[in-house]
Amino acid sequence: MVDLKTQYAKIQPEIEREMREVLDTCMFIGGPKVNAFRENLEQYLGVKHVIPCANGTDALQIAMMALGLQPGDEVVVPAFTYVATAEVIALLGLTPVMTDVDPGTMNITAAHVEAAITPNTKAIVPVHLFGQSADMEPILAVARKHGLYVIEDNAQAIGADYRYRNGQKVKTGVMGQFGCTSFFPSKNLGCYGDGGALMTNDDVLAAKARMIANHGQSKLYYHDEIGVNSRLDALQAVVLNAKLKHLDEYNAARNRAADYYDQAFSQVKALKTPAREPHSTHVFHQYTLQITAPNSAQLRDELKASLAEQGIPCMIYYPVPLYKQPAFARYWKGGELPVTEALCASVCSLPMHSELTNDIQDQIISAVKSFFAAKGL
Numbered sequence: 001m002v003d004l005k006t007q008y009a010k011i012q013p014e015i016e017r018e019m020r021e022v023l024d025t026c027m028f029i030g031g032p033k034v035n036a037f038r039e040n041l042e043q044y045l046g047v048k049h050v051i052p053c054a055n056g057t058d059a060l061q062i063a064m065m066a067l068g069l070q071p072g073d074e075v076v077v078p079a080f081t082y083v084a085t086a087e088v089i090a091l092l093g094l095t096p097v098m099t100d101v102d103p104g105t106m107n108i109t110a111a112h113v114e115a116a117i118t119p120n121t122k123a124i125v126p127v128h129l130f131g132q133s134a135d136m137e138p139i140l141a142v143a144r145k146h147g148l149y150v151i152e153d154n155a156q157a158i159g160a161d162y163r164y165r166n167g168q169k170v171k172t173g174v175m176g177q178f179g180c181t182s183f184f185p186s187k188n189l190g191c192y193g194d195g196g197a198l199m200t201n202d203d204v205l206a207a208k209a210r211m212i213a214n215h216g217q218s219k220l221y222y223h224d225e226i227g228v229n230s231r232l233d234a235l236q237a238v239v240l241n242a243k244l245k246h247l248d249e250y251n252a253a254r255n256r257a258a259d260y261y262d263q264a265f266s267q268v269k270a271l272k273t274p275a276r277e278p279h280s281t282h283v284f285h286q287y288t289l290q291i292t293a294p295n296s297a298q299l300r301d302e303l304k305a306s307l308a309e310q311g312i313p314c315m316i317y318y319p320v321p322l323y324k325q326p327a328f329a330r331y332w333k334g335g336e337l338p339v340t341e342a343l344c345a346s347v348c349s350l351p352m353h354s355e356l357t358n359d360i361q362d363q364i365i366s367a368v369k370s371f372f373a374a375k376g377l
């Protein structure tokens, strides 16, 4: 699905030189490499504060803790997302309220949010799924109207631009009270282990999140509240500093690969290519097709098996709506969200990364097209 090896070969000298420096100084936690990365990312995103932490899931948890959300508070999330988004809500004793998503962009919209609001709603977690921003301006307006916090789950869309109706452009992850991202190796900006970060323009919230990420400690061995231990280490910061310089280039390569897939699959009637959100650029964390033919789930299993035989991976992000996962059974009051159900039964993601060549894509495209041609679809 990704080719980290080829990408590494291109930045190897810088990474090895900088890692050796960390090894020589033995400054493994915090220190100048982590500070440099924090500043570089603040500058890149145009945000006042970046708070590095151990992973994207922690970032979401720390954001909710810093906002002071309390057991019983409801948090609105899309049902079609990675588990981490809703997991931390449940972990903190908050109640995840799952909504459907737009069938084209697969993102939550303001209308979905508004329909889910109750007197207990305290926050919204829009997920910028697969690499493009949810339409934030109307979501932010709903949040303002009802006094709700907004935490952007930006784990899949770092580097994407959101465009307000007046033409102003901002990076995803800097519009809500907090943005949260992950540096898991396969993400668009990935390190060589686990890593994550929060973003905020609010000085008070930044200080709070920084404190919570560090054992609720205001100064060494003085603990103002219960926190967690969530740090980005210096070796990961080295990788992230090296890759951040190339992030726009990596995302542009993903866009070229997506355009190439789009063109090839436009003639396959049984496939719907990814919709582009008019208010966001797309950074194609995933290239996700929808199988529109009847029996899509069965066709998809057959497609997956046929591609696997030819050594081509394809992944189902995500096969089960969150409310149907056993872990979330207690939050499900019955009923189904039709778009989420349809997406879970029809999506299929193809290899997508910064190192795809036309040759590799031609093999993938030809395998997919032959599969559908043989079915007369």
Ligand SMILES: *Cc1c(COP(=O)(O)O)cnc(C)c1O
Residues within 6 Å of the ligand: 055, 056, 057, 058, 081, 082, 084, 085, 127, 153, 155, 156, 181, 182, 183, 184, 194, 195, 196
């Ligand atoms: C990857 C991901 C996360 C969690 O990030 P980790 O670093 O793996 O903890 C959260 N939300 C979404 C949408 C993700 O894709």
